[in-house]
Amino acid sequence: MNVEQALALLKEAGYKYTDKRAVILEFFAEQDRYRTAKELLTYMSPNFEGISFDTIYRNLHLFDQLGILESTELGGEKHYQMCCTHHHHHHFICKKCGVTKEIKGCPMDSVSNELNNFMIDDHKFEVYGLCPTCQ
Amino acid sequence: MNVEQALALLKEAGYKYTDKRAVILEFFAEQDRYRTAKELLTYMSPNFEGISFDTIYRNLHLFDQLGILESTELGGEKHYQMCCTHHHHHHFICKKCGVTKEIKGCPMDSVSNELNNFMIDDHKFEVYGLCPTCQ
DNA sequence: ATCGATGCAAACTCTTTGCATAGCA
DNA sequence: TGCTATGCAAAGAGTTTGCATCGAT
Numbered sequence: 444m445n446v447e448q449a450l451a452l453l454k455e456a457g458y459k460y461t462d463k464r465a466v467i468l469e470f471f472a473e474q475d476r477y478r479t480a481k482e483l484l485t486y487m488s489p490n491f492e493g494i495s496f497d498t499i500y501r502n503l504h505l506f507d508q509l510g511i512l513e514s515t516e517l518g519g520e521k522h523y524q525m526c527c528t529h530h531h532h533h534h535f536i537c538k539k540c541g542v543t544k545e546i547k548g549c550p551m552d553s554v555s556n557e558l559n560n561f562m563i564d565d566h567k568f569e570v571y572g573l574c575p576t577c578q
Numbered sequence: 579m580n581v582e583q584a585l586a587l588l589k590e591a592g593y594k595y596t597d598k599r600a601v602i603l604e605f606f607a608e609q610d611r612y613r614t615a616k617e618l619l620t621y622m623s624p625n626f627e628g629i630s631f632d633t634i635y636r637n638l639h640l641f642d643q644l645g646i647l648e649s650t651e652l653g654g655e656k657h658y659q660m661c662c663t664h665h666h667h668h669h670f671i672c673k674k675c676g677v678t679k680e681i682k683g684c685p686m687d688s689v690s691n692e693l694n695n696f697m698i699d700d701h702k703f704e705v706y707g708l709c710p711t712c713q
Numbered sequence: 714a715t716c717g718a719t720g721c722a723a724a725c726t727c728t729t730t731g732c733a734t735a736g737c738a
Numbered sequence: 739t740g741c742t743a744t745g746c747a748a749a750g751a752g753t754t755t756g757c758a759t760c761g762a763t
Contacts, residue, residue: 459763461717479752495721497720498718501718501719502718553683558670563705570693571702572696574696578697596737596743616727632728632729635728635729636744637743655727715763717761718762719760721757723756725753726752727753730749731748732745732746
């Protein structure tokens, strides 16, 4: 997803356009990589002196809800990245730089028949390690 | 793993036997279910009036290190359960009661050749939903 | 003009740590 | 006796919330 698509989704849902939101979206559109609230704040601080964690957290939460960002929890901290595609997939995640690589296939395909009496409503499959650059 | 095995591991590693540790281990040995520090404290409070979170957290961390407990992070909170077996496996986890069911097979078997230049050192596969009892 | 967005401050949750004391070996 | 375990208190990190003001539409 690029910035324009994200802004369109925002507008569609009745939310306002602000410079801060635009910069947040630019930050995530730059790379396919999981990032934290702290990293976003660091990125924005030079241009928005008074930027606060409140705004960051509120927008990350909103973007997550709207399907603009996807999130995962790593080491007790929420990480976000731009939603890459609309089809279901999972990721390799680099522990050092947060870069992600899409993994083909979903383990649920071969699992659901093992859990006949269970109501499945979610699952998580993530592979962690170091990307070629960080090794 | 049962309480005796866990206490043996503790002793082996040079740690002391205390009533609190015994009760913590009994709590986890009772059921195959992920539980939080808070739930453990609630369970212990009636019998140990002065029991503190410090002791709970310190022991959970220790037991995790020693391979007595296994842990996962759900909703920003660490959950622990007694290590069920020694072979590699994954879990279905009930969102309501925390009960777990072992899933056969590991998705990594069919994934590692997709990530040739990546150094893989960990992965997480969990299925969430409601167990038959909680539906 | 209206209603959402933001900053400020405070609070909240989960967890960790320093230090003195209590307790196992 | 010696060293670990524990409780107390405080602090820390990440996150959320109430309220007044600012700003987009």
